[in-house]
Amino acid sequence: MSDPQLTDLERLREIQAEISDLGRARALLFWDERTQMPRAGHAGRAEQLATLVRVRHRLLASDELASLLERLTAAELPDSTDAATVRMGARDAEKARRVPAELRAEMARASSDGEHAWQLARESGDAAPFLPALRRNIELSHRYVECFDEVDHPYDALLDDYEPGARTASVKPLLAELRAGLVPIVAAIAANPDAVDDAPLRGRFDPLAQERAVKRVVAGLPLADGTWRIDPTAHPFATSISHGDVRLTTKYDADRLSYALYSSIHEAGHGIYESGIPQELRRGPLGRPPSLGFHESQSRLWENWVGRSGPFAASLLPILREEMPGRFDEVDPEALRRASCKAGPSPIRVEADEVTYNLHIALRFELELALFEGALEPAELPEAWTELTRSYLGIEPSGVAEGVLQDVHWAAGAFGYFPTYSLGNLIAAQLWELAADDDPALTTETSLGRLGPLREWLVEKLHHHAGTMLPAELADHVLGGPIEAEPLLRHLRARYGALYGFI
Amino acid sequence: MSDPQLTDLERLREIQAEISDLGRARALLFWDERTQMPRAGHAGRAEQLATLVRVRHRLLASDELASLLERLTAAELPDSTDAATVRMGARDAEKARRVPAELRAEMARASSDGEHAWQLARESGDAAPFLPALRRNIELSHRYVECFDEVDHPYDALLDDYEPGARTASVKPLLAELRAGLVPIVAAIAANPDAVDDAPLRGRFDPLAQERAVKRVVAGLPLADGTWRIDPTAHPFATSISHGDVRLTTKYDADRLSYALYSSIHEAGHGIYESGIPQELRRGPLGRPPSLGFHESQSRLWENWVGRSGPFAASLLPILREEMPGRFDEVDPEALRRASCKAGPSPIRVEADEVTYNLHIALRFELELALFEGALEPAELPEAWTELTRSYLGIEPSGVAEGVLQDVHWAAGAFGYFPTYSLGNLIAAQLWELAADDDPALTTETSLGRLGPLREWLVEKLHHHAGTMLPAELADHVLGGPIEAEPLLRHLRARYGALYGFI
Known part of the structure; x- marks a missing residue:
């Protein structure tokens, strides 16, 4: 043939x-x-x-x-x-x-x-x-x-499908270090829960107005016209169909503006990464990011480091004022930024703030390890879930939909996937520090419509490598060494320490 | 494997x-x-x-x-x-x-x-x-x-891709008979062009209002909820993705309401046929209509026999009145029906009425035959097109976009496709006469929302056979003999004779 x-x-x-x-x-x-x-x-x-x-x-x-x-x-x-x-x-x-x-x-x-x-x-x-x-x-x-x-380790074979070449022996201590570092931060936030008011983002928001606002926000991110679209769905995701064709999705929740806003920025981050893959590599094994961890690093970077920054909030506010007349008249940019950084224990991973999010991952990772090391039976999972939630987050899930049934991953047989979410957060933090070192303006000029230089830096630094290296090699090449916990902890201590008054 | x-x-x-x-x-x-x-x-x-x-x-x-x-x-x-x-x-x-x-x-x-x-x-x-x-x-x-x-005949191999088993030797005299029968009908219409007034469907129509109206019209056709959708596109078509998934398209032209309305009913007719294919045959060579001619018979039947009938117009009018307030207050059902049946020579096939439409096909079919019999060079095509338009329709195309460049088929290399449009019209007329024989109510009770019995009759008569026979065998089986020109001519003489006063 x-x-x-x-x-x-x-x-x-x-x-x-x-x-x-x-x-x-x-x-x-x-x-x-x-x-x-x-x-x-x-x-x-x-x-x-x-x-x-x-x-x-x-x-x-x-x-x-x-x-x-x-x-x-x-x-x-x-x-x-x-x-x-x-x-x-x-x-x-x-x-x-x-x-x-x-x-x-x-x-x-x-x-x-x-x-x-x-x-x-x-x-x-x-x-x-x-x-x-x-x-x-x-x-x-x-x-x-x-x-x-x-x-x-049996878990290595599972991990490899999402994070090629990664080993349980190195991921386990890394995520343990992250968890240990998070405990005092979460405790400090829990001690002063009312320091941040998220009222501006709570209440009823017309889904059509949300949709108009979200489309303007995504249009202000560095994705070229005519290369993307965004549609509503039940569980938001992003996918790339070809070099010039990125599909983002989100969900418009009438009771929360933040969900559609930040999930859209998150998915757009995935899309920006895919758009930065060189066209000539697209139709082959190199034509994709090397791992889910690296992919997630880009969604998190745009969602959390850019999207929850002061300049971003200042550029977002006029859009919200125009699309939801009257609603944001009394809100100033700083109040909007603070609302976008509300943190504290909650039962659902996909709704968690950027601090407690990684404890949700730690919980799943430990349960997966226990299952594949034979230390835990599937029937014991619901109870083990509840116990770890109590221990890590200090809260009680109200039922299995807030507990072991909240994510579809295990139902679909996807074991080894969860840790990549935390790896993504760690990589994002390392990249952000590198960007600040290269040119501080990259990390301080983060208003909508002015994000081209940051995208160019990311394309040059990361995206253009596409899938030419294994994740650990790419980490060495781009980050100058292995994935580390400390940069993310530094970021969280700085941002949430200031907000919740513990620095 | x-x-x-x-x-x-x-x-x-x-x-x-x-x-x-x-x-x-x-x-x-x-x-x-x-x-x-x-x-x-x-x-x-x-x-x-x-x-x-x-x-x-x-x-x-x-x-x-x-x-x-x-x-x-x-x-x-x-x-x-x-x-x-x-x-x-x-x-x-x-x-x-x-x-x-x-x-x-x-x-x-x-x-x-x-x-x-x-x-x-x-x-x-x-x-x-x-x-x-x-x-x-x-x-x-x-x-x-x-x-x-x-x-x-060399053209047989081309025809076979769209109408399996059909032969030039039988299609040629059939379409010649149709053309001969159409000439006096078209002449009679041309002699009395103002007998029918299509003013109710002319003017400016808000595309969003058109879209709302079209969705209600399609919802009133016998397509089950949750099995279809309709979207705007440049050149309308229908396609079937699976048993429960039919995709219709249309175009909302701000200057003409009729285009979106009747092209939607047309595409829905294709969709109704696909929905009637037995699910257990879907994933195989029998799981589709046997030819484009049979497929087109269904789009035409719904568009022209149902869609341009009096009861249909009467059920359409309230929808138009609601979606385009004020616009149809002075229009009665009969005026709407007459407007939907406006006929007369025009240069563009896809905009032609059901009478002159078949002359557009005759023109293309003859030019294709001449090309493949070696009687015509491609360079002579634009001029030959103009001449035949003059001869068949008595009009002059204003330029190549109204002439030889109006359809994409030849550009895409699809020769042998055009005659199936006329075959579809012929089959539709034969089926309509059979339905009237079986139960006159099938052809007289044609209001929106009451078309289930007609669909059931078509499923039972035609759709459930899917692709189990070649078109000629299916014609024998379903129509009781070969495809004929006379039933369509009878239909056109009856409907347009009454409208234009020549019977």
């Missing part, structure tokens, strides 16, 4: 481009399902998605691709991009070939069944009917781990 | 389901490009679409599928659905294998280049820069025809 005139490298790029296109097509079907699809389209869509995944996987695990990669690896190509294409392509193909097709199919089915069981359990307010699906996902994940018999 | 436990028939269905899913995924990417995509997504989308087409074609032309079909054909399966699956599947696979991959790729490129050249030529108002691309498309179509060396 292939043209005999092609060199190995040309043929490799051809196959990789098809693999990439099938992945992007899948991303579009996923986006469409969550933002546009008539509701009766579900059954058909599930089949279409499964087919795209299967056909893509077949290409990735094909003997032809494996032989090409073997020959090209042996050839030790001189060009660094070619060499990286072969190296990362071989990593993807090898992982695809390790896992038998039947196991993949079973995992896909169990994931889909698990999401369904999760939905039902949430509606009934009882975790019990969800436990068999959870147990099944864990069993299958154990079988998945066994396909990678060289790992040091 | 395939499970050795599967029977040949099971494995056939598995491959066919993948082929179907890839086709539907492509349809969604196409729909998205025309209704949702940020404009900078074009380059990436073109690559993604090409990949889906290529991967799908590879499955369809695969040796594995060919051997399965050969064995299953020899097995003469007793079940009629199984046998039809094998027969239609073998037809699709055989056609795919006849055409070399390079020719397909060249045609795809020439089609894309042709659309681009067409766009530029339209903008410049000069057909000349478009002619090389047109010549290229014709050359490649000739090479395509040569892949099917058993055809009686």
Whole structure:
């Protein structure tokens, strides 16, 4: 079927481009399902998605691709991009070939069944009917781990899907250090809870007015006209369909303006990263950020470091005043900034502030480790969740929807995903310090419409590397060393110390 | 890669389901490009679409599928659905294998280049820069025809892509008979042009009000809630993504209400047909209407026979009055019906009334035949177009955008497509007479919200057969014989004779 005139490298790029296109097509079907699809389209869509995944996987695990990669690896190509294409392509193909097709199919089915069981359990307010699906996902994940018999820790194989090359042995102490550093900050905030007033962002906000405001906010971020759109959905996400096509989503909650505002900035951060990937790398294994941790670093940087800054609040206020007449007349920029930085323990991860957020992750990470080290049974999970919430956040979940059933990840069989959220926060903090060192204006001139220089710095520093290195290599190259906890703790102590009066 | 436990028939269905899913995924990417995509997504989308087409074609032309079909054909399966699956599947696979991959790729490129050249030529108002691309498309179509060396007439191979099994030898006299029958009707209308006043549908109409009205109209057609949506686009079309997921499109022209109204009913007709395809046939070669002609019969039936009827106008009027306050106060149902039936020569096919429409098709069909019989050079096309317009419609196109450049079909290399529009009109007329014979109420109770029985009759009569037969077989089965010109002529004489006073 292939043209005999092609060199190995040309043929490799051809196959990789098809693999990439099938992945992007899948991303579009996923986006469409969550933002546009008539509701009766579900059954058909599930089949279409499964087919795209299967056909893509077949290409990735094909003997032809494996032989090409073997020959090209042996050839030790001189060009660094070619060499990286072969190296990362071989990593993807090898992982695809390790896992038998039947196991993949079973995992896909169990994931889909698990999401369904999760939905039902949430509606009934009882975790019990969800436990068999959870147990099944864990069993299958154990079988998945066994396909990678060289790992040091079973959790390593899971982590690797989201944070390639990361090891439990290094993530565990890093997140433990972060947690230890957070405890006194959270305690200090809890001691003075009324220091920050978030009244300006509470109350009723017309969803249509929110939508108009959000579109103006995103238009003021450094995303080029005609390259993005934003739509409402149940659980916000961002996805990139091609170089000039980024899809953001958000949710307009009539009772809270902050949710749509900051989730939009967050998703736009993901989009800005994708837009910075060089076009010529897009259709191949290098054409994406190297890990979820790095991806999350960009969403967090725009959401928290930019979006909750003083200059940003000052530029946001006129938009809110225009779109919600009368509503913000008595609010000044500093009051808006303070409201956007309200912190304190709350039961739901996706609604948590930037300080307590990482304790939600610590809780999930510890439970996942315990599950895969065999120290915890799935049936013990709801109780263990409640206990850790009490211990880390000092609060009591009101039910399983605020407890073990609040996230879909485990229902979908995605273990090893959660720690990447905290890694993203850590990387963002390190990047912010580097930007301030390079040019303080990058971190102080953060008003809407004036963020081009920060984007350019990020493209130059991080985005243009795309997926040419493994996360740890990229950290060395970009951050000058491994991911660290201290820069994030410094940021949180400085910002929240000032707000809550503990510095 | 395939499970050795599967029977040949099971494995056939598995491959066919993948082929179907890839086709539907492509349809969604196409729909998205025309209704949702940020404009900078074009380059990436073109690559993604090409990949889906290529991967799908590879499955369809695969040796594995060919051997399965050969064995299953020899097995003469007793079940009629199984046998039809094998027969239609073998037809699709055989056609795919006849055409070399390079020719397909060249045609795809020439089609894309042709659309681009067409766009530029339209903008410049000069057909000349478009002619090389047109010549290229014709050359490649000739090479395509040569892949099917058993055809009686070169045009047969082209026709077959849209109307499987149809022959030039039978379509030509049928459309000639239609044209001959239309001439006196058009002349009689032209003799009394002011008999019908379309003032109620002319003037300025707020596009947002049009959109609200159109959504209510489509909701009153027999499409189930949660199975469809309608979006604005440049050139309206309908597509079906899965059993419960129909996507309609329309265009809101501020100067004409009729365009959005009747194009929406037209596209909804396509959607109603797709919704009537049995779900269990969807993911395979039987899971679609057997031809474009049959597909068009349904869009036309809903647009012209239902949509331009008196009861329909009476049920439409309250919607228009509510959505466009004041605008329709002086209009009664009969005036609205008459306005919707305004006829007379006009230069643009997609804006033509149901009488002159078929003369637009006759013109294109004759020019296509002349091109493929070698009687006409591409360079002579603009002039030949003008001449035939003069001869058939008695009018002069004001420029190439109203002439040879008005449709994208030839630019995209789609020859053999146009006649299916007239075949659709003919089939619709035959079906309407059958419905009236079965139960007159089906054709007289045509108000919005009361069209369920007509849909049920069509599902029972036509839709549920899906693609189990070739169009000629389906015509025999459903219409009781071949497609005929007289029923359509009877309908046009009756309706327009009454309106224009020539009966």
